[in-house]
Amino acid sequence: MKEMCSMSVVTRNGDGGVTRSLNGKIVRKDHPIIEFFGTIDELNSFLGLAKIHVGSKEKEIVKRVQRTLFKVAARVGDPERYPDVSDDTSWVEEVITSLEERVGTDDFVVPGASEAAALLDVCRTVTRRAERRLTTILRGDPRLLNAQIFLNRLSDMLFLLARSVERSNQE
Numbered sequence: 001m002k003e004m005c006s007m008s009v010v011t012r013n014g015d016g017g018v019t020r021s022l023n024g025k026i027v028r029k030d031h032p033i034i035e036f037f038g039t040i041d042e043l044n045s046f047l048g049l050a051k052i053h054v055g056s057k058e059k060e061i062v063k064r065v066q067r068t069l070f071k072v073a074a075r076v077g078d079p080e081r082y083p084d085v086s087d088d089t090s091w092v093e094e095v096i097t098s099l100e101e102r103v104g105t106d107d108f109v110v111p112g113a114s115e116a117a118a119l120l121d122v123c124r125t126v127t128r129r130a131e132r133r134l135t136t137i138l139r140g141d142p143r144l145l146n147a148q149i150f151l152n153r154l155s156d157m158l159f160l161l162a163r164s165v166e167r168s169n170q171e
Contacts, residue, residue, distance in 0.1 A: 017029050017030075019034060021033055021034070021077055022037075022073070022074065022077025022078045023077060023078040023080075023081070032133060032136045032137050033076065033077065033137055035133050036073075036076060036130060036133040036134055036136075036137060037073055037076075037077070039126060039129050039130040039133050040069050040072065040073045040130055042126055043069060043123060043126040043127055043130055044066050044069050044070075046119065046122050046123045046126055047062050047065060047066050047069075047123050048066065049119055050062060050116060050119035050120050050122075050123055051063065051066075053115055053116035053119060054116050054120075054165055055165075055168065058116075058161060058164070058165060061095060061157075061161065064091070065092075065154065065157075068085060068088045068150070071083075071085050071088065072085055072147045072150060072151070075144065075146075075147050076134065076137065076144055076147055079141060079143040079144060084143070084146040084147065085146055085147055085150045086146045086149075086150075088150055089146065089149050089150045089153055092150065092153040092154055092157050093153055095157050095161075096153065096156055096157050096160060099157065099160035099161060099163075099164050100160060102164055102167070103160060103163040103164050103167050105160070109121075109159075109162075109163065111162070113166040113169070114165060114166055114169045116162075116165045116169075117162040117163070117165045117166045117169070118162075120158050120161050120162035120165060121158070121159070121162050123158050124155050124158035124159050124162065127151055127154050127155040127158060128151075128155045130151050131148060131151040131152055131155065134147060134148050134151060135148065
């Protein structure tokens with residue numbers, strides 16, 4: 001993966017309701033791509049919170065997801081410059097298969113059996129929102145399809161990871 005660009009937190013250019021996107025374009029702060037970036041940032045923050053409450057095996061999964069979310073955001077922000085995430089999607093699908101073997105699937109679950117599982121369920125719902133935000137952007141750029149597929153699979157994986165954490169707490 002190409003190195004992420006570094007930038008100052010403070011630009012000293014004022015605000016006025018606009019910002020620069022990763023590819024350098026000036027856009028309104030309510031632009032769909034900025035909404036998407038904000039949702040990915042929120043997801044990554046909630047994953048960080050969830051990571052504090054899970055076991056070591058789950059921590060490693062969450063860490064990789066967090067790193068991959070930076071790749072997803074980079075790809076969406078500048079698809080000419082950053083690669084797609086299809087390899088990461090394959091990894092998520094492998095984790096899903098492993099988790100399904102351990103916990104099976106439930107149709108409906110009331111979140112909150114444990115703090116860790118509830119946090120993972122919050123992450124799942126934020127992931128689904130990120131996917132919806134990306135769907136709006138995707139209409140204009142089919143190169144982003146793999147990022148959408150990644151987010152779709154990620155929400156499934158987080159559902160199963162939450163169920164796995166619940167099961168671990170019951171054992």
